[in-house]
Amino acid sequence: MMDFQTIASKFQVKGTFIFGEPFGCGHINDTYVLYFKREFEHPLRYIVQRINHEIFKDVPALMKNIDAVTSFLDKKVTEAGGDPAREVLKIVKTTDDQLFYHDEDGSYYRAYVFVDDAVCLQRIEQPEHFYQSAKAFGRFQKRLSDFPAETLTETIPDFHNTRARYEAFLAAVDADLAGRRASVQKEIDFVKARAQDTGVLLDLLASGQIPLRVTHNDTKLNNVLLDIATGNGICVIDLDTVMPGLAHYDFGDSIRFGASSAAEDETDLSKVFMRLDLFELFCKGFLEECGKNLTQTEIDFLPFGAKLMTFECGMRFLTDYLNGDTYFKIHRPDHNLDRCRTQFTLVLDMEKKYDEMMSIVKRCQADCR
Template sequence: METLLILGAGGFGQMVKETALQLGYKKVVFLDDAAKGEDVIGMCCDYMLLHSEYPVAVAAFGNNRTRLQWTDKLIEEGYEVPAIIHPSAIVSPSAVIEQGCFIMQRAVVNTHTRIERAALINSGAVVDHDSVVCAGAHVCLGSIVKANCTIESGRKVEAGEVIFSTRRKIEGADSRCLEDAVYAFGFGPQCSYVKPFGEGHINETYAVYMPDPDGTDVPLYVLQRVNINVFKNPAQVMENIFGVTEYLRDVIRKEGGDLDRETLSYIKTKSGDTYFEDDQGQPWRCLHYVPNSVCYQQVERPEQFYQSARSFGHFLMQLGDYPAESLYETIPKFHDTVKRFHDFEAAVRKDVKNRARLCRPEIEFVLSREKDCGVLMEQLQKGVLPLRVTHNDTKLNNILFDGDTGKGLCIIDLDTIMPGLAANDFGDSIRFGASTAEEDEPDLDKVHFDIHLYELYVKGYLEMANNVLTPEETKSLPWGARLMTLECGMRFLADFLQGDVYFKTAYPEHNLVRARTQFRLVKEMEEQFEEMYEILKKYR
């Protein structure tokens, strides 16, 4: 730092000279069209003539447009154009300070802020984190630019003025509620776009895309609006989820696993809440996206079903010591099959949409199995079966699989984490995964209970959970398969009778079609029930 050529010898230029000398420049001279003095060695137009003698130069004009124009001319000429930062200024190491900027006495430039070329941050001004001061702008004496703001090129922020962040439009956020949620979790300033994500029946889900270090937009977060028609107390739902996932992180850490991929990681709002409530009273929650993961809607290869069995068995094992009684029952009596039967009877009796006439055989199918509905609940009430931390929606599509190895990675969709029976979780997996067709297949000739897939699941599940389950719990597993399938069919059919208020539907008979597939599976399980027990004995 031997010499510095300053274009502009006015009051601001003199401030820059003093700062330059404090920074260690040995000789500082000016070019100015009007000022006179020993240190003024020419007019501004002489800058090209003096380049070889003074290779380092800045443009120190108070006028924003003039300062930016001359800075660009110096850069174009090939000058080294440094940023001049006063020794008393506080500048974050992560801030980006471009050529020809001036950061004056006691100014503060905070974390991840960008100060573009020829911008001036004057004495005592504060530019808070994640803000951008564009080229040629001037943040005047003592003014404050708050976090996540953008000061446009050439703008002057007056002395003492406070600039608050203003929202920018986020592509894909087609409602104010969604946009509010993006900002509530702190993603608004950086978010590239959002778009619908997943194929769930209950909640509204979006992937939040953010730029990575290379500037490529990638999904980093998942944002969900929770269906309060189903989950009427979202605070309890989120308390259960945070409690279980934080516990799982500790278990996974002890196992030497990958904390970022083997359990969901939920994040809180900027205000520290477990969820955000929009102005419509709808709750939103957010979690980290799990990269290089795959979710399957249907068993495509037997290995997938086996891996899902190991995943849910491992999930039960990991939570074996978690106090199930500490969890909220967020949907009371969710898998109380006796209650579900009585709810179904009420839906038939009321027939509010006059649909019972369309499904008499299906109604009779359920009513004839009333006694079956109490088998597991009676064992729970007698203390034969213990309460566990259960997922309560153990379909194949609630597991993320590793995109490279095909192995189960992570259990997802944790809304229904509650105290429950191991048999219910096991049974829900069987009713979904051991079917030869999707649960809304209209052609029942394609719908069958695959006993070989059942055996594969039993093998994988007991490989992971056998040491946790009691002997009576293990014996209850076939009943779990049979009753969870019946219960699910009842729920589909009851929702059809009530006007499709719970499950998302694509056409008027959608829930009826779903119910019929479940009842076909129940019938075939009943026919093969003894064989289901014999298979269980092989792997106990």
């Protein structure tokens, strides 16, 4: 067990430590909530995380990214008359004024001020939740639209470099480390048939047709805090993967995860399709917030971003399956293959509905003018 009191003593917290306990459902970092009492005032809570430095190998650069982005957002929210205490994550520095604490055992810790009267949901309980997440991520894009994205470090290099992901897939096919290649030839052919898709957005970036932006890169519903009283999305959290990227990454991953009719690992593929109603709802919220900050080319390629992020994710699941399930945690035999097939089924459905997706984007853009 973590020595909560010792860890708490390393940060500039207010009040007297009471107790700490595990918090949330994260799969990468270890997250805890710590409680502190104050005389004549309500107790305070802080989030403390032990950062997984096996995944995030350059913790100083990661924390420098988060500090730069949250400081920038704080100014934007303040200028707009908002409440940065609720709308932006606030890093609590260590007693020696550092962004993280590195203990003698090699572990890295950081602390944030706990945002009260807010909740993050693990699944969409009603469509309004998805709409609010769209507005929150769109607002995130808008507020960071003039941030110099090139100054951020890639916390996970080539995270959404789909061309590099494709090369890793081909290497996994050739190596066939787990002896599974023959059993997934259909899925291998599916990926190879779409090889040209992997470079489309990267080529647009290289030619200057779309800009480099600050992207969150993990735009699931549970990375948005919703205000308990109003239900509005107020704060984007989990900033570990904030780095240079394309707006299509954030938009596309939201659609991949949130507009699917089924779970990511559904085995009955007849249940898997992309819900156009949820696609439209997310488009509406996203473009209401950042539509005027995106270029026309960026907007035109939003449906492609949804397809590409879904394709990339499926390809990563297939790559890991071929390699013997060494990256993604599995909970049953062929779990990664099931995940892969679900993503590819979504891709096929998006291809069938692509013209409708384009029409929805144009309609949402027109409504936001």
